[in-house]
Amino acid sequence: MLDSFQNLKNKSDENPSDTSHSEMLNLAALEFPNYSHPAIENLTEPKTLFDNCDSLREKLKNLQKVRSFDDISRIMNGSRTNETGQTTSEKSYYLLGPFAELEQALINYTIDYLTEQAGFSLISVPDILDPEIIEACGFKTTGKRTNVFNLDPNYYEAKTLSGTAEMGFGSFFANKKLGFQSEGCAGFAAVSRCYRAESAMGQVERGLYRVHHFTKVEMFVVCANDSEVSNKVHEEILSIQQSLFNGLDLHYRVLDMHPGDLGAPASRKFDIEALMPGHQKDGQFFGEISSTSNCLDYQARRLNITDKSSGDFCHTVNGTACAIPRMIMTICEQHQMNNGCVNIPKILWPYMPSMETSPDDFLGPRAKEKRPVFHYKKSPNFFLQPTVT
Numbered sequence: 001m002l003d004s005f006q007n008l009k010n011k012s013d014e015n016p017s018d019t020s021h022s023e024m025l026n027l028a029a030l031e032f033p034n035y036s037h038p039a040i041e042n043l044t045e046p047k048t049l050f051d052n053c054d055s056l057r058e059k060l061k062n063l064q065k066v067r068s069f070d071d072i073s074r075i076m077n078g079s080r081t082n083e084t085g086q087t088t089s090e091k092s093y094y095l096l097g098p099f100a101e102l103e104q105a106l107i108n109y110t111i112d113y114l115t116e117q118a119g120f121s122l123i124s125v126p127d128i129l130d131p132e133i134i135e136a137c138g139f140k141t142t143g144k145r146t147n148v149f150n151l152d153p154n155y156y157e158a159k160t161l162s163g164t165a166e167m168g169f170g171s172f173f174a175n176k177k178l179g180f181q182s183e184g185c186a187g188f189a190a191v192s193r194c195y196r197a198e199s200a201m202g203q204v205e206r207g208l209y210r211v212h213h214f215t216k217v218e219m220f221v222v223c224a225n226d227s228e229v230s231n232k233v234h235e236e237i238l239s240i241q242q243s244l245f246n247g248l249d250l251h252y253r254v255l256d257m258h259p260g261d262l263g264a265p266a267s268r269k270f271d272i273e274a275l276m277p278g279h280q281k282d283g284q285f286f287g288e289i290s291s292t293s294n295c296l297d298y299q300a301r302r303l304n305i306t307d308k309s310s311g312d313f314c315h316t317v318n319g320t321a322c323a324i325p326r327m328i329m330t331i332c333e334q335h336q337m338n339n340g341c342v343n344i345p346k347i348l349w350p351y352m353p354s355m356e357t358s359p360d361d362f363l364g365p366r367a368k369e370k371r372p373v374f375h376y377k378k379s380p381n382f383f384l385q386p387t388v389t
Contacts, residue, residue, distance in 0.1 A: 034298040036259040037231075037268035043258035046271070050242070053275045056251035056334060060277055064338050068278035069329045070207050073099070075340040078332075081207050091212040093325070098354065102331070102344070103215065103324050105351035107191055110217045110244060110322040118240050120189040120219060125168025127193050131160045136302035137170045138265030138295070139163060147198045149212075161195035165218035166318045168192060170303050177308040178222060185223040185233050189321065192216060208325035209279070209287060217321040222305065225297060225312035231268075234294040237319040238270050241290050244321060248345045251275050251334055253286065266293035274330040289326045292319030 040047075060066055073079045078099035081092075095103055114120040131141040131150065140146045141160050149161040162168055169188060180186065194216050219237055223230045238254065245252060252274045262269055273286035297313040300306070305314045335343040349355040 030302060031264075033262070033264040034267045034296060036262065037294070040256060040258055040268055043256070044260075046255040046257050046261065048253055049256050049270070050254040051252075053251045053253060056275055056277070063336070066278050067333075067336055067340060069276075069332050071278070072332045072336060072340065072342060073207075076342070078102075079208065079328075081211075091210065093208055093211055095328075099328055101352050101354055102328055102348070105348045106322050106324060106327055107215065107217060108351045109247075109348055111189065111191065113244055113247070114189045114217070114219065114240070114321060118187070120187045123169070123172065123188050123190050125162075125165050125172065125190045125192055127162045127168070127195070128159050129162050129167055129171055131158050133171045133174065133303070134160050134162070134167050136174075137167050137299050138263060138302075139167070147196050149195050149197050162192065163196055164194050164216065164318075165190035165192040166220055169218075169220040169318075170299060170316075173222060173300075173305045174303040175305075177306050178314060179308040180224050184226060184229040185221050187219065187221045187233075190218050190220070192218065208329050211325055215324045219292075219319040219321050221317040222300075223315040223317065224307050225310065225315060227296065227315070230294050230296060230315035230317055233317045234268065234270075234292060237292045237317060241272055241292065241319060241321065245272065245274075245290075247347045248327075248331065249335070250289075250330055252289065263293075265295040265298045267296045267298070269293045274326075274334070276330060276333045278333045278336070279329075287326060287330070289323060289330055290320040293317070 067075075076098055078096055080094040080096065111122065115122055128151070131148075134141050134148060139148065141148050141150060148163055151159045151161070153159075168190065178186070192215070193213055195213050196210075197212065198210065219240070221233050221237065223233055242254070252272050255271045255273065257269045257271055270292050271288055272290040274289045276285050276287045279285040279287065295316045295318070297315055299316045300314040305316070306312065307314055331345065332342050335345065337343055344352070344355065
């Protein structure tokens with residue numbers, strides 16, 4: 001990158017013009033990552049800010065067997081992740097019965113909290129965007145290292161599937177001049193499908209842990225150009241995330257990520273990792289279930305989002321409120337019981353009709369004769385075979 005920048009600078013010095021200066025600015029300078037927050041400049045590894053997992057470890061000692069999510073799912077017939085490549089993609093999944101209902105409960109619980117208690121405004125965002133928007137948000141859409149799905153330009157022009165609602169918010173606010181109230185910020189939430197082309201890395205990331213598409217509830221805050229304001233918002237979003245997870249009685253740790261773990265847009269990032277006791281034999285696997293980043297004016301500068309009163313570029317802060325597949329995995333593994341069923345957090349019961357009508361059948365391991373049986377057929381010709389009578 002430095003060589004590219006130097007070449008463009010030499011070109012601008014030799015033939016100074018608006019065009020050469022623009023090339024140097026747009027093609028090189030915009031590639032530089034954000035400044036790191038002073039609090040993390042000297043970190044060489046993540047710093048643990050909070051950890052409540054010891055009580056879960058004690059609780060697990062009372063279990064006769066600690067089951068993985070895959071085992072729990074088989075008992076409850078809650079999901080299907082195998083043999084999906086021919087019809088969707090290899091990292092696809094189906095949520096069935098109880099887990100499909102749990103998905104909707106998590107969405108509604110999260111949205112209710114964000115809109116009624118945290119003061120967020122709900123917006124529905126598109127999932128197909130111009131790659132320029134995604135690039136401006138700080139995510140690569142071309143080259144060897146990209147996790148996005150690009151649509152065929154021969155049919156759809158240049159369009160890309162969104163990896164997070166953060167990108168849709170970026171598109172919504174692009175080229176806008178915003179006014180702020182006395183608190184200097186405005187918060188928004190969205191439920192969207194997220195598309196990731198990334199691949200799973202071995203057994204640890206099997207099943208629902210790393211998939212090509214999933215539903216997520218995202219928070220997005222636009223602030224005035226004031227680090228004190230955006231830093232405070234960043235900490236408040238972390239507090240909201242912890243309140244949501246505490247309501248679900250989850251066990252997790254909060255990490256303050258070091259500069260080497262930050263993407264280009266983030267000045268500071270907090271990750272929340274849940275202990276997933278059944279996901280690895282030693283029971284010590286921590287899986288990321290949420291993160292929040294303060295991007296300062298990195299995204300707003302590239303998207304031309306400005307403060308109406310000052311003319312300065314705004315600050316943006318984002319955070320995951322609920323990533324559905326990993327949240328379902330965490331609830332199942334952390335709230336599992338000896339008989340193989342899951343003790344669904346009571347805060348979700350009002351959102352789940354099955355908990356009102358037949359909680360025992362919903363929670364409990366179903367007898368084999370009550371479990372639907374799926375037979376995978378590799379060819380539609382199977383259905384053309386004569387029926388034997």
